[in-house]
Amino acid sequence: MSASPTATASAALLEADNITKVFSGGLLHRSQLTALADFSFRVSGETPSITAIVGESGSGKTTLARLLLGLVTPTSGVVRYKGTDLQELDKEAQRAFLRDVQVIFQDPFEVYNPFYKVDHVLDTPIKNFGLANGRRARRALMEESLGAVGLRAEETLGRFPHQLSGGQRQRIMVARALLLRPKLIIADEPVSMVDASMRATILGSLQKLNREFGISVVYITHDLTTAYQISQDIIVLYRGSVAEVGNVETIVQEPQHPYTQLLVGSVPVPNPDHPWQGERALDAPTADLTPRGESFCPFHDRCPHTMPVCVEQHPPMFRTAPDRAVACYLYQESPTMPAAEMTSVITGGAGGDRGQRTGERGQKTEAV
């Protein structure tokens, strides 16, 4: 089932359409956990973008990465690669997908086979995809890729994984991803196990791939600061649902969702004169409201602004500005936006110039 050429031209590179993932367990699957609910996301592939997905543990961010990679099947909704459901790709499309979409995982220690030299992880994709023929050409390609992430081939090739630092190993993973000239790199916590001085280097090389090679990046992290530094857009997840989405600059400087406010206030700033507010960023929860049904705001029990409506119905997305939307009833005067349209507020969602798009969207919003 391969898409027709015309469909391929208009379809997004990777698109998650209203996906939900429920994990069930226990006797007769009675215990259920919604890891991710009603999530939509789109990488057009035309405008190289960096989108950060930020959330704490249990927010569903790793489930999302696995769904986008096709490692997990959504309970409802579809993930499409160039218009075709990931689960229904034919062999050829599967191969193209494996080449176009690369992943970098959190742990730079576990991805290596300790018995092989690090050359192996670079050599394998070159052979599998026939990127270069002959030893010399393969070596040249490896050197070029390593150079792009600031590593010298003579210091890395021919060594075993244990002879390299975590930062070097993680940069080799970035180099490996680059070898295939993918259109999208999904990086799941790529720097959380790396030292501070190396963190900047690795994120810098991701940024470079985005700028120089036109590769889009989905940066999944718990760290708001690095997300702010490298991305244009941000999606804040809380317990499996989107709390806030849009332009990273406005969201970090003026967070609207109370959870985002808490997150911004909790970041310890390396300046002793800057107060570390933590939970003091929010007032204590006042209302003692308990949800009766299945649908409610996931943040209601920690929110200082909880209203009766928050425990009756999960808040929809309210579009508070052309380039941002927030799932919180405090902004219910703004127009609502179907979850499926969530990606229309972010850069990577559609092609073309951002300003222009913003204008178009402004009109659309009015029409709604």
Added chain:
Amino acid sequence: MASIRKSAREARGAVGKMRVPRGLPVVRDREADGTAVLLVEDLKVYYHTAAGPVKAVDGVGFGLAAGERFGLVGESGSGKSTIALALMRLIRPPGQIEDGAVLLGDTNLLDLSEEQMRRMRLAEISLVAQGAMNSLNPVKRIKDQILLGLRDHGVRLSDAEAASHIADLLQRVGLKSGVAKMFPHELSGGMKQRVCIAIAISLQPKVIVADEPTSALDVVVQWQVIDTLKRVQEELGAAVILIGHDMGLMAQAVDRLGVMYAGKLVEVVATRELFGEPLHPYTQLLIASLPSLEGKSDLRGIPGLPPSLLHRPAGCPFHTRCPFVMNQCRVEEPTLIEHRPGHWAACHLYGSEVSA
């Protein structure tokens, strides 16, 4: 709580403050009066491998004033966690404490027998270990795990006394008394970490060593744990050594900071001054590499890699990565010198003159 502490202490003899020898980085303000609760002198810990000794901690010295919060930051492999273990005398082979002194009051912990040291742990110096929340016994209730430490230190309590002591401890770390009856799996990571803090303070030690107590916790929970640690430490008047790699967290959590590099302290100074006017080039680059939320900037790492601790380069351990390297740096190792009052740095850029 005081009586519990007293009964645990009788077996040991009291621990007091002591004068600080010159040449060790300590706080010298009026309040501290040149006295320290803990002095670490020229500590050396090596791990003996087939290829030779790995000098994980190589001549580290610092002093800790009563009630002070002192931070040790450094990258992985800089020796910060080894220091925590050495202070508790928990270094295991192939690691070995080669030299130095850890003075808690008049007692050099390194001279004690294993049994004497066991009595010191928890009662005088306690550890909140890295990933401590995973150290709780999964099949024992929280209250039993707290009581275990007390019993080992010879504290005998009636059921009613024990219950009220545990409730008091849990309340100090911001947990409800109902937690006492729970099992570890019923608690979140942050709550477990707070239980570990409650255990660490159960005998009111003079010094609490907290080794990366918040790594693997979410940022909101990190704030809760550090806030708890600060509050409890202030209430008890204990001194804290906080070990970590997160400069932002350190800036918010400690009064004074020591920067570790390749098994050595390269800079020690009050936190505000460290972030305001760092002297050592490594500290300067480390601070410059920190991403901030106040405006975007280019991400800059520190080029190069830390040296192998097996084959240390001659001279300054940072000279291979230092942008200001001079000929002297390649041959002569700088010593930690007080360049300004209370501001210690090991760097040839500032000469070797000791200020008054």
